[in-house]
Amino acid sequence: MTADVTLATHEVRWGVGGVLMVDGVTLAAEPGRILGLIGPNGSGKSSLLRLMARLRKVSSGVVTLGDANIDALPRRAFARRVALVEQQATTEAALTVQDVVRLGRTPHRGPLSAWTGADAAAVDTALEQVGLADRRERLWHSLSGGERQRAHIARALAQCPSELLLDEPTNHLDIRHQLEILALIRRLPVTSVVALHDLNLAALFCDRLAVLHQGKLARVGTPDEVLTEELIETVFGVQASVERSPRHGRLQVHYLMG
Amino acid sequence: MAKPVAVALLALAALGFAIALAASIGEMTIPLEIIVKTVGNRLFGTTFPLNRIQEGVVWDYRLSRALVAACCGGALAVSGVILQALLRNPLAEPYVLGISAGASTGAVLVMIAGIGGGALSLSGGAFLGAVAAIALVGLLAMGSGGGSDRVLLAGVAGSQLFNAMTSYIVTTSANAEQARGVLFWLLGNLGGVRWPDVGLAAPVALGGFVVAMLHARALDAFAFGADAAASLGVPVRRVRLVLFALTAAMTAAMVGIVGSIGFVGLVIPHAARFLVGQGHARLLPAALMIGAVFLVLADILSRILVAQQVLPVGVVTALFGAPAFAVILYRARRPL
16 A cells, blocks of 8 residues: 555635534544544534545645545546445345455446456455454344444445545444454554544544534644643533553543532 | 357347247238248348238338337347446336336427427437436435435436326326327337338337447446446447437337337346356347347237237336346345
C-alpha cells in the first residue's frame, strides 16, 4: 500500500437545508495509522466521512488524496484508492458473502471485462483478512451483525484501497464483536479514518483522534492530548474523570453520575 | 464458455417453439408444419405449395402478433429487473409504479385530444407520459422522505392520477367508437398488431436489452444502495438517468403498441432470479427470454381460455401476476 498518499480536508464546509453540518474542517489522516472521529450525535462525523468518500460535494474547501483534489480524480480511480464501510448497510437480495465481497472489484473491472485471477485473488485475500473464508457461501440474511460488518470490510478490502473510511463500524454490535472489528481494523495495512461513539474504544484503538463539535474541529491529536476532562465536558456535556489504565497504558474515561 | 452458449440456444429454441405454437393456435388451427413452410417461403425463398388463406393468417396476423408479444414481454421483464435493482424494491415494475399509466395518458392525449398536432407520434406521446410519471413518482417518493416503501406508495398515487386523467380525456373527448377501442387497448390488447409494429417493438426491446447489459455491473453495485454504488466508483446519477429513461422508452413503446400489460415486469424477474441468481449479467438475459416466452404463452391463453372470445392479454397476465404479487409481498416480510 502506498505510504505517502493520504486523504486530507482543507477548510471544508458542507450543509444541508441551510444548516451547516461541517464547518471549516482541516484534517489529515496519517499514512498507515488510524484516525478516530469522535463527537456527539449531529457533530458532523458522518458528514465529514461522506465528504472524504466523495459521496457529497463540498460547498467550499477541498478534499485531497495525495496532491490531487478528489473531485478531479476519475470516479473509478478514486474507488480503487479509497473504500467506505457504511453504517448498517443491508440488502434484501439473496447474496452470499462471496457475492458481496466480489462487489469490491467493481472499480477494477470495465463494463465488459471478464472476472480475472487477480480479482479472485483479491476476494480470497479479503475474506482471509476478515476471517470469513470458511463462510463465503453463506447467505447475507443468515449472517450475524458482526459477520455482516466483517463482510462489508472484506468488500472494502477487495477494492485494494490505500485508505479505508468506516462510519461507526461497531454500532449495534455486542462488546466482543466491537473489540473484534476494531482489532481487525488495527491489523489492516491501510490508512483508516473511523467514526466512533465509544470514547474508551477510541482511546484504545486509534492512533489519533479528531473531536468534532457542532460541525467544527474542536481538537486533534493523540488520545492523550485530546481526551481531557475539560474537553469531554464542553463537547459531550458530561462529567468524567480520565485516568491511565494500569493494564494497557491507554487512557480510560470514567463517567460520573450527575 | 460452452454452457452459456448452450443455454442461450435452448432459450432461443423455446422461444421459437412458443412463437410457432402461437402462430398455430387460434380460431382456425393451422398445423406447425404449415408455419414452418410459411416462414420458409417468406424468408428463405423456398416454394412450398400452401393454402393462400392459411399462409396469410400465419404471416400477416399471427406471427407478427407473436413477435410483438415476445418483444413486449422481454422489454417489460428487463424494465422490471432494472427498476427492482435501482429502487431496491422487489415489487417495483413499470405497471405498479404508474409508468405504464403515464404512458397511456400520453398516448391517449395524442390519439384523442390531438396534442402535438400530428407532430408527435403515439409512441412519442407515450414516452413523454412515461417520463412525466417517473418524474412525478420520483419527486413524490423523495418528498415523502425517500426509502423503497415510499416509492410504491408514490406509484399508487401516480397510477391513480394518470388513470383518472386518461378516463377524463376519454369520456370528455372521445366518441363512443373511440372510447370502446381505447378502453380495450388500455387493458393490454395484441389484436391490432401488424408487421410495422414489429419494426418498432423489436429494436426497442433488443436495443434496450443491450443498454441494460452494459450497466449490469452497475446494477449489481446498487445492492446496498446508491451511496454504496457510488463508493464503488459507479456514476450513480448518470446510471439512474440512463436507466430510468430506458425503462420509460421501453414501457412507452410497448404501451403505445399493445396498451398497458401489468405484472410481467414484476413476476418474471423473480422467476429469472430463482433460475440464475442475482448477478445482472445473467439475470437480464434470463428475464428477457422468460418474459418473451411468458407473454407469447399468455397471448395463446387469452385466445383459448374463453371459447369464441379473445381476452385482453393484460387480463391474463393480471390473473397470474396478482397472486404472484401477493406471494412476493409475503416472502419479503421483514424478519424480526
